[in-house]
Amino acid sequence: MNRSIKLSLATLALVVTAGTAQAQSGNVTAEATVLSPLTLTPIRTLQFGNTFPGVLKTVAATDAANSGAIQVIGSGTSEVAVSAPSMTVTLACVGTCTGGVATPITLNVSASALAGGIDATPGNSTAFTLGTAGANRNLVGGNLFVLIGGSLTPASNQAAGLYRGTVQINAAYTGL
Amino acid sequence: MYGLSVHSPTRTSRRSTGRGVREGMSRVARWLVALGLVLLPSRAMAQLGNITAETTVLQPLQVSGIWSLEFGTVPRNRVTTIAPTNIFSGAFSVTGQTGAQIAISFTLPTTLVRVGGTQTMPINTYTGCVAATYPVGTNPCTTFTPSAAPTNATLVGGVRWFYIGARVDTRGLNAAQLPNGSYRSFIVMTAAYTGN
Numbered sequence: 161m162n163r164s165i166k167l168s169l170a171t172l173a174l175v176v177t178a179g180t181a182q183a184q185s186g187n188v189t190a191e192a193t194v195l196s197p198l199t200l201t202p203i204r205t206l207q208f209g210n211t212f213p214g215v216l217k218t219v220a221a222t223d224a225a226n227s228g229a230i231q232v233i234g235s236g237t238s239e240v241a242v243s244a245p246s247m248t249v250t251l252a253c254v255g256t257c258t259g260g261v262a263t264p265i266t267l268n269v270s271a272s273a274l275a276g277g278i279d280a281t282p283g284n285s286t287a288f289t290l291g292t293a294g295a296n297r298n299l300v301g302g303n304l305f306v307l308i309g310g311s312l313t314p315a316s317n318q319a320a321g322l323y324r325g326t327v328q329i330n331a332a333y334t335g336l
Numbered sequence: 337m338y339g340l341s342v343h344s345p346t347r348t349s350r351r352s353t354g355r356g357v358r359e360g361m362s363r364v365a366r367w368l369v370a371l372g373l374v375l376l377p378s379r380a381m382a383q384l385g386n387i388t389a390e391t392t393v394l395q396p397l398q399v400s401g402i403w404s405l406e407f408g409t410v411p412r413n414r415v416t417t418i419a420p421t422n423i424f425s426g427a428f429s430v431t432g433q434t435g436a437q438i439a440i441s442f443t444l445p446t447t448l449v450r451v452g453g454t455q456t457m458p459i460n461t462y463t464g465c466v467a468a469t470y471p472v473g474t475n476p477c478t479t480f481t482p483s484a485a486p487t488n489a490t491l492v493g494g495v496r497w498f499y500i501g502a503r504v505d506t507r508g509l510n511a512a513q514l515p516n517g518s519y520r521s522f523i524v525m526t527a528a529y530t531g532n
Contacts, residue, residue: 200384201385202385202386202387205387205389206388206389206390207389207390207391208389208390208391209391209392210392210393210394211392211393212531213394213395214396215528215530215531217531228387228388228389230386243382251389254390257393259396260396265391269389308387308389312391316396317396319393320394320395320396320433322391322393323390323391323392324388324389324390325388325390327388327389328384328385329384329386329387330383331383332382332383
């Protein structure tokens with residue numbers, strides 16, 4: 161290896177060595193604002209009133225007097241996924257039911273949701289159909305009202321009396 | 337002839353130490369991973385809410401056959417009629433929710449069949465009336481046509497009585513066609529709430 165080649169290699173080695181800089185450190189801040197947790201508050205009972213054995217009775221979710229209502233309270237305009245674990249609910253006899261067979265009554269649930277106001281005032285409400293798969297809606301002013309309706313048909317030999325069941329609604333932030 | 341020996345470590349060999357990957361990962365990539373841990377959202381745990389659904393079921397209907405439609409002994413070649421207001425008319429009672437409206441309908445046979453035989457006697461021209469009491473004749477009885485579409489009635493006092501008349505026609509039937517004996521069929525009454 162002649163002298164000129166040796167010199168070039170030495171120069172290259174210096175360059176390469178210089179390219180391996182001393183490690184530097186830096187910091188970034190990670191932060192998050194935790195929103196207020198969702199709360200679900202029952203507002204109104206889904207009330208079918210009197211029903212006749214063998215006769216279908218339906219209460220629309222938009223029935224302001226008889227539909228059930230749950231208020232979802234959260235943060236601002238966050239998006240919330242609302243769902244119902246089951247769209248079928250069983251109503252069972254409460255106390256004494258007489259004059260027939262006190263078999264449970266199947267309630268087929270329907271639902272919709274109103275953002276902003278339970279009164280479904282045009283302009284501040286967005287009704288949508290709620291199924292077991294759920295639906296996403298934004299809170300308005302931190303509120304979402306889920307209205308519950310349904311239909312049921314007592315058996316023709318259904319024992320007379322009060323029947324009651326529970327409709328469950330789930331709500332969770334989507335992160336949006 | 338000269339050759340170069342090139343060593344290319346496999347992914348496995350790097351993973352086996354774990355060090356290779358970490359060392360090979362740029363600082364930027366590490367920051368991205370760290371940032372990703374912060375930004376990637378996980379769906380929040382669902383909150384549950386319950387409401388009560390309830391209804392009050394009213395009294396179920398009960399339909400009872402109270403009295404048979406009795407023609408008694410009928411001669412051959414004759415039409416024999418029993419009016420619904422006749423004491424021998426058939427009678428049904430319906431009990432249920434006071435004040436509720438019900439719809440009633442009938443399945444009406446067209447023949448009576450000899451008991452223990454196959455001969456038949458025509459029965460037709462059904463008539464009916466509904467009253468608040470039993471037996472018929474103690475109160476006004478409002479007429480209706482049993483063969484027509486379902487008839488609505490209101491359960492005033494939670495009960496109504498339905499009386500059925502008809503006629504049997506033995507004209508043109510000889511002794512072989514209509515031997516002596518008892519002839520019988522069933523009249524079926526169905527009642528249901530209308531929801532009103």
